[in-house]
Amino acid sequence: MRGIIVALGIVFSGNIHAADLCPTFLNYDLPKLHSNSTVNLCNEVAGKPILIINTASHCGYTHQFEGLEALHQQYKSQGLVVVGFASNDFNQEAKTEEAAAKVCRENFGVSFTMIAPSYVKGDRANPVFREINKQTEEPDWNFNKYLINPQGEVVEHFSSRVEPSSAQMNSAIESLL
Structure with a gap:
């Protein structure tokens, strides 16, 4: 993209x-x-709102994957990006990534x-949650959800x-779209 954009008080000119x-x-x-590939969230979220969740595959809140997938389907065409971070902090994660992926994809269609x-x-x-934790409170359990503006x-x-x-949640998301 070529042009001039003012974002966060910084002027970009040339190739953006x-x-x-x-x-x-x-x-x-x-x-x-459960993949050999990586993702750079900047490629996914630049200029878009993002909903970040710390997740677990064996937790009383695991059923929320279904609702998170529904939010993803409902708002993705309007720009919302949903990203789940499987969490090692609360001893509720599956023993293998394969098992965790199965819970997400097969059980809940994530x-x-x-x-x-x-x-x-x-x-x-991780670096994403270090910044989230600086801006707000760190998760005290699985399935904390953080809505982040562009x-x-x-x-x-x-x-x-x-x-x-x-x-x-729907109201907060819609206020950013």
């Missing part, structure tokens, strides 16, 4: 790439769940991007108890 419009903390190559297991709390948190700011944090189908 998706990474130029992406928050730095998303500019990492992250391993996809088609949104899922990142391989990593830590989401404390000093061992500028990389966490605009809403939803606890595990908030269902993806809630009016509260």
Whole structure:
């Protein structure tokens, strides 16, 4: 793309790439769940709102995968990107990535991007969650949901108890689209 864009008070001129419009903390190559490939979230989310969730395959909230997939299907054409981070923090993750992927894909039909297991709390948190945790509170359990605007700011944090189908979540998402 060629042109001039003013984003976050910075003037870009010349050739503009998706990474130029992406928050730095998303500019990492992250391993996809049960895959040999990686994903750079900047390529997926530049200029778009993103819903990030710390997930688990063996948790009382695992049923929320179904609602998260419904949000993904409902809002993806309007720009929302949903990304799940399998979490190693709460001892609720499957023993293998293959088993975790099976829970996501076969049991709940998850088609949104899922990142391989990593830590989401404390000093061992992956770079994405280190920034999320600076901006808001770190997850205290699985299925915390963080709605992030295109500028990389966490605009809403939803606890595990908030269902993806809630009016509260839908309203917050729609306010960013």
